[in-house]
Amino acid sequence: MGKLPERLAGVADVDCDGIQALVTGSTSGIGRETALALGRLGADAVVVHGRDVAAGHAVVDELTATGTTATFVPADFADVAAVRDLAETVREETDRIDILFNNAGGLFREGRLTDIGIEYTFHVNHLGPYLLTATLLDHLREGARVVTTASGAHRGPSLDLERVQRVDDYSGFWAYSHSKLANVLFAAELARRLDAAGRAVTSNSVHPGAIPGSGFSRFLPGPIPQLVRTLEAVPGVTSVADGAAELLFAGVSPRTADISGRYFSEQQPTTPSEAARDTAAARRLWERSAELLDIDEPLARTDPPGGTE
Template identity: 75%
Template structure:
């Protein structure tokens, strides 16, 4: 497929003028392409990443297409920096209409973060959980939350004990488990928003396996070079294709009333049975709040 993400999603006529969007992990790959697409649709975009120079370059691109953009740096391994990101967004915007939880990584070596959990789980799940929790009351009615997951979630089951150790560390298990957490998080968020009568949607997305996304830099040995070479092969999923997958639940009129679903190929798709386990989703929600030492977000009312 070729074309802009908004064209690939069929949303070129959608007007996002006046809307505020935050796209995490938007200094490269599908996040960058999604941020630029939202800018072309008229949204004001908060760009996030770790590299200030690269982030400011994305802001310059937004300016060139007539969009308003700002860059806010934050390392997702740092609880304090994620909290600072949320506070800056709250200060610099009068509300959010689109939150795309896209930042993430796959790490070759396992180590524990300051929270006492494995780094992949922290970066890919706990940080977007914390960021979303800190912005919940800043989301406007009708806002949409989109979380980048992956088909890699299939084949794993929730194991909150294992994320507290790196003794049996496997980079691919850690990544797959974090992507399962992304699906469970997005689904539980949708459920709690619904029972709280908040008119906000929450969905997760499999953006596809994308050689040009830059994600292969986390892989071992010669694999990054081999993966980058695939980007020139006809028919391989492009960065624009992946960004289009994010745009579909973020702005498409066809998904305005859909919440709690997992999307792939711009279609609601059933995730694994483990990702549809409501008890696991609730346990993950409570575990995440406990590890982060925050009040449980959107605590449902007692019956």
């Protein structure tokens, strides 16, 4: 049996008594392992999210067995109303949120637009978490942490907010990489805006590693999913537990409690791509995301935009 993710993250001795958390995308893969680890660490309440109802209830049962209060809420992140409903249920089921893990996402083979005219991958991987976080901002307690699952795949593209409104030149890998760039930019911009607003809430993004057991490979073309599954037995390949440990390190470890606006990889603050350090692009992404969702800009700022750090 492999090591538990909380041990891999060096947080097995952390007491999560009183902690209330939301883990999106927690019916399988690293999200599931993160949620279950929170239960073993003594979390008061964990809201489980996903699209597989049976799997969601199974995670709830496992959490309940640890003594943690758990609730499953299904929601499609490509559906604006469903994300708002998720946020409302979180409000009803918790007193506040201490840790928000924005983990849900995927890579999708076919190009299509969502109901609001946005490319599906960008909507699910970025706009969904953006809307959820914005809607729950006043439900985050002081001292809370927001952890967004990004990827080393963010390296390569630059921000292109025109291309996310069409699919005529769709590339699944470009769309995924671009959405992960958006995740890194979003997390850093959220940190800056929380700080400017005087909120004692941290925001970081995390690269969990390339994980064969995460279920990610089901989105890949042709024979690749079967090939990736065979890698699970290869020593040195990142495991689901390793990936969950990355999230736990950013979300639970005392070592990261006061760190905000950083991108973590291998349990270390790491420099992301140049495009991911462009503060002017991050501001454009933040403002344009609100426009695309037809919501008021959250944590609106009045200072002039910056450039590349």
